[in-house]
Every structure is written in C-alpha cells, then in structure tokens.
Amino acid sequence: MKFLPLLSLHFIVVLIIFVAEVASQTKPGCSGHCGSLEIPYPFGISEGCSLDDSFLITCNTTFSPPRPFLGPGNTPAPVLNISLDGELQVSSSVARQCYDASGILVEETTSSLVSEKFPILTRNRFTAVGCDTFAAIAGTRGQNFTTRCLSLCDQMESVTNGSCAGIGCCQTMIPIEMWNFGAAVGGLNNHSTVNSFNPCSFAFLVEEEFYNFSITDLIDMQNKQDMPVVLDWIVGNITCQEAQKDLTTYACEAANSECLDSNNGPGYRCRYKTGFQGNAYLVDGCQEGFEGNGMVNGTGCRRIINQGDQRRLIIPLRSIRKFRTIFKPDKFYAGVSMSLLLIIIAGCWIYWGVQKRKLIKLKEKFFQQNGGLMLQQKLSNGLIETAKIYTAKELKNATNNYHESRVLCWNI
Numbered sequence: 001m002k003f004l005p006l007l008s009l010h011f012i013v014v015l016i017i018f019v020a021e022v023a024s025q026t027k028p029g030c031s032g033h034c035g036s037l038e039i040p041y042p043f044g045i046s047e048g049c050s051l052d053d054s055f056l057i058t059c060n061t062t063f064s065p066p067r068p069f070l071g072p073g074n075t076p077a078p079v080l081n082i083s084l085d086g087e088l089q090v091s092s093s094v095a096r097q098c099y100d101a102s103g104i105l106v107e108e109t110t111s112s113l114v115s116e117k118f119p120i121l122t123r124n125r126f127t128a129v130g131c132d133t134f135a136a137i138a139g140t141r142g143q144n145f146t147t148r149c150l151s152l153c154d155q156m157e158s159v160t161n162g163s164c165a166g167i168g169c170c171q172t173m174i175p176i177e178m179w180n181f182g183a184a185v186g187g188l189n190n191h192s193t194v195n196s197f198n199p200c201s202f203a204f205l206v207e208e209e210f211y212n213f214s215i216t217d218l219i220d221m222q223n224k225q226d227m228p229v230v231l232d233w234i235v236g237n238i239t240c241q242e243a244q245k246d247l248t249t250y251a252c253e254a255a256n257s258e259c260l261d262s263n264n265g266p267g268y269r270c271r272y273k274t275g276f277q278g279n280a281y282l283v284d285g286c287q288e289g290f291e292g293n294g295m296v297n298g299t300g301c302r303r304i305i306n307q308g309d310q311r312r313l314i315i316p317l318r319s320i321r322k323f324r325t326i327f328k329p330d331k332f333y334a335g336v337s338m339s340l341l342l343i344i345i346a347g348c349w350i351y352w353g354v355q356k357r358k359l360i361k362l363k364e365k366f367f368q369q370n371g372g373l374m375l376q377q378k379l380s381n382g383l384i385e386t387a388k389i390y391t392a393k394e395l396k397n398a399t400n401n402y403h404e405s406r407v408l409c410w411n412i
Contacts, residue, residue: 025279034059034068040084042235042251042281051235051251051281054117073116080228084279086269088118088233089207091226095135095185098200103190111204112182118231120178120205128170128203129217131159131194132187134350135203136343137174139181146342147172149203152188156197159215169213174205181205184340188350205229234267243268254280 026032027041030049034057044050045059045068056071057079068079070090081089095111113120120139128135128149136148149170153159159168174181185203198218206227216222235251236243240259243250252259252270257280260269270280 025282027282031059035063035065037068037079037081039068040082040279043082055233070115074118075112075114077113077229078226084271084281086233087121088231089228090231092205092229093226094202094204094221094224095183096200096202096221097185097187099187099191099195100199101195103192103195105190107200110182110184112180113205113229114180115231118179118233120174120181121230121232122174122176122178123208124174124205124229125171125208125211126174126183126203126205127164127211127213128185128201129168129213129221130185130187130191130201131168131198131218132189132191133170133185133201133203134188134343134347135170135183135185135201136340137181137183137203137205138338138340139174139178144338145175146338147174148343148346153198154193156215156218159218161214162212164213168215168218171213184343186343186347188347188354234262234269236267238267240268252280253283254278255283257281 025040026038027044027049030041030044030046032038032040034045039045039057039059041049042051043055043057045057047056050056053072058069058071058076060067060069069076070079078091079088080091081087083089090113092113093109093111096107096109097105098107100106126135126137126147126149128151130151131153133151134148135151136146138144138146149172151166151168151170153168163169164171183203183205185201187201191199191201200220202217202221204227207230210228214222217224236249240261243259251268254270254272256273256276257270258273260271262268272278272280
C-alpha cells in the first residue's frame with residue numbers, strides 16, 4: 001500500500017499546478033499579497049497599485065502575519081478572499097445579547113457592515129440563534145428595509161441539528177441590491193426559562209454554504225465571533241460601450257479580454273475570451289511571477305514557484321447573478337433607528353401577548369381545580385337548578401368593583 005502516499009502527493013501537485021494556472025496577478029511593481037492572502041489587480045494595498053481608491057485594501061502590518069481589511073469608506077472588515085469572478089469574501093461580527101441566571105443583562109453587541117461600492121450578495125442569509133430570541137436586520141437597497149427573525153424553544157430536546165425553521169434557529173433571505181446593514185438581537189423574556197442551556201441570543205449575516213446550525217451553538221456559538229459574508233464588485237458606473245470610448249480609463253487592458261455589462265445597474269466586468277485565461281485587467285495576464293502564453297490549450301499562466309513559497313493561492317468563488325445599488329448614509333442610519341424602534345414595539349407586543357395567554361391558562365387551571373368543570377356539567381344535565389356560575393366580569397359589575405359596601409358578611 002506504499003503507492004497511496006505517492007498517489008496523494010501526485011494529486012496535491014496536480015491540484016497546486018491547476019490552482020496556479022488560474023491564480024491572479026498584481027500590477028507590475030506592486031506587492032501582490034498581504035500576509036497569506038494574494039491581492040489581485042484591480043485591487044491593491046498601496047496608492048497607485050489599485051484601479052482606484054474603492055479597490056484599495058488596507059494591509060495591517062501590526063498583526064503577525066499582516067491582515068487585509070476593506071479600505072477607506074467601508075467598515076474595516078477583514079478580507080478573507082478575492083476572486084476575479086467578481087466576489088469578495090469578508091468577515092462580519094456576530095451580534096449577541098446575554099443574561100445571567102437572574103435575568104440581568106451581562107453582554108450586548110450589535111453587528112453592522114458599510115460597503116461603499118460592493119453590494120452584498122443574496123446568497124448570504126440572516127440568521128438568529130437562541131430559544132428566546134428576536135432579531136432584526138436593517139439596510140439600504142435604494143430604500144430602507146427591515147427583515148426579522150424569531151426563534152423560540154423551551155427545551156433542548158425540541159431542537160434539531162441543521163434545522164433553522166424557528167426552533168432554536170431562524171434563517172431568512174435578504175433582499176437584492178443590499179449594500180449595508182445593521183443587525184440587533186434581544187431576548188423576549190431575558191432567557192429566564194432557558195438560561196441553563198441558552199443564556200444568549202445571537203444574530204448574524206453569513207454565507208449560506210458556510211453555516212450549519214448545531215445544538216451546541218445555543219450555549220455560546222462555540223465561541224464564534226465572526227462569520228464570512230460575500231460581496232459583489234464591478235468596475236466603474238458606465239456600460240462597456242461607453243467605457244470603450246476612452247481607452248485611457250478602460251479597465252479591460254489584456255489583448256484577449258472582453259467586456260461584460262453588469263446586470264446590476266451601471267458598471268462592467270472584464271474577462272478573458274474563450275480559450276484564454278489570466279487577469280483581464282492587466283496588459284499581459286502572465287507577468288509578475290507567472291509564465292506562459294495565456295492560452296488554456298497552451299502553457300497557460302503558471303506561477304514561477306520558488307522554494308519555500310507558501311503563499312495562499314486564490315480559488316475563484318462560484319459566480320451567480322450580481323446586484324448593486326447606491327448607498328445613501330442618511331437613509332441608512334434613519335432606517336437602522338426605525339428598525340430598533342420596531343424591535344422594541346414588536347418585543348413589547350409579543351411580551352404582553354404571552355402574558356395574556358398565561359393568565360387565561362391560569363384561570364382555566366383554577367376553574368378546573370375548584371370543581372368548576374364538574375359543576376358546569378351538572379348544570380347542563382339539569383341536576384342542579386338553584387346554582388348559577390358567574391363570570392369574573394359579572395361579579396365585578398355586581399359588586400361595584402368589589403367595594404366594601406357590597407359585602408354581605410365576613411367569614412373570620
């Protein structure tokens with residue numbers, strides 16, 4: 001069986017070569033990586049190395065290794081992956097609200113993301129986790145909007161792994177053309193009845209394929225602080241036809257590239273024609289550490305691998321339909337404020353509804369415990385003719401709201 005390790009090694013080598021052939025390149029003279037992540041043009045980590053400032057990635061060297069973040073004008077979210085297919089994966093925080101055994105709030109955080117140019121893809125899902133949980137997400141899509149999620153349960157036995165149907169976990173889609181969001185979460189009853197196994201409520205936006213609910217998430221989300229979110233990116237705010245009129249600013253620089261209009265409003269994206277591969281945003285797709293003629297059936301675009309080079313190569317994410325709109329900060333923050341107000345109103349409404357239902361059940365319980373059901377049956381059968389059952393409302397009216405002047409006698 002010694003051939004198995006050799007076969008695995010061969011598979012790994014073939015995989016590395018394949019990934020290298022589709023790997024991205026950077027603008028000549030610019031650094032092409034930040035820590036373990038490669039930064040393909042039109043993105044860059046320094047002035048003059050990106051297509052424009054909206055594609056500028058901040059490389060924070062105070063971390064070891066350095067970590068990339070979204071550039072100025074955006075929430076400084078950590079960048080996890082960049083694809084020339086037009087997708088950008090970032091890390092977004094988890095909102096939470098936690099209580100101690102006495103029902104006292106001990107921790108509360110929110111989650112938000114502002115993306116100046118990159119809309120959020122609809123394959124992300126808004127998710128709430130908890131057994132006493134009400135969550136809401138607000139954002140902009142040309143107009144303010146709010147989406148909510150309610151998750152309830154009274155025991156762990158009623159919760160199912162992998163299910164987000166509202167029992168322990170709730171999950172809902174987000175609207176198209178979403179650029180920014182703010183999310184908040186709260187407990188309907190301070191987790192007082194479920195604190196032993198679920199002291200916190202959680203809410204977050206997450207890439208659909210990444211998250212799979214587990215019962216253990218009810219305790220502390222398994223210490224997860226962040227979730228991956230996928231953004232969309234396109235070039236400019238004009239069509240291909242308009243962009244090609246000015247070749248000094250036209251982004252599709254490769255000789256064998258073609259331009260595709262965005263199906264997400266103004267803007268376009270570049271790609272190589274069929275039979276070619278590489279970075280269509282560069283004059284020569286095979287440069288800066290790559291070799292080959294750029295043709296798929298030729299030598300391709302392969303990285304010149306140096307010994308000890310352990311940088312992570314970019315694997316393009318799955319392409320789907322992209323959506324985009326224009327962010328208006330004043331409407332965004334107004335929407336977030338309105339959403340928080342709606343959360344409070346809805347929470348109060350649900351709370352009083354639950355309390356009213358508890359009171360009705362309590363009255364029914366006392367009625368049965370004191371022989372009310374038996375008496376009612378005898379009356380209906382004609383066994384007792386001199387007795388009559390009065391409702392609490394009738395007694396209240398007859399006694400002038402139980403005034404002392406209506407007392408016939410005291411039983412002391």
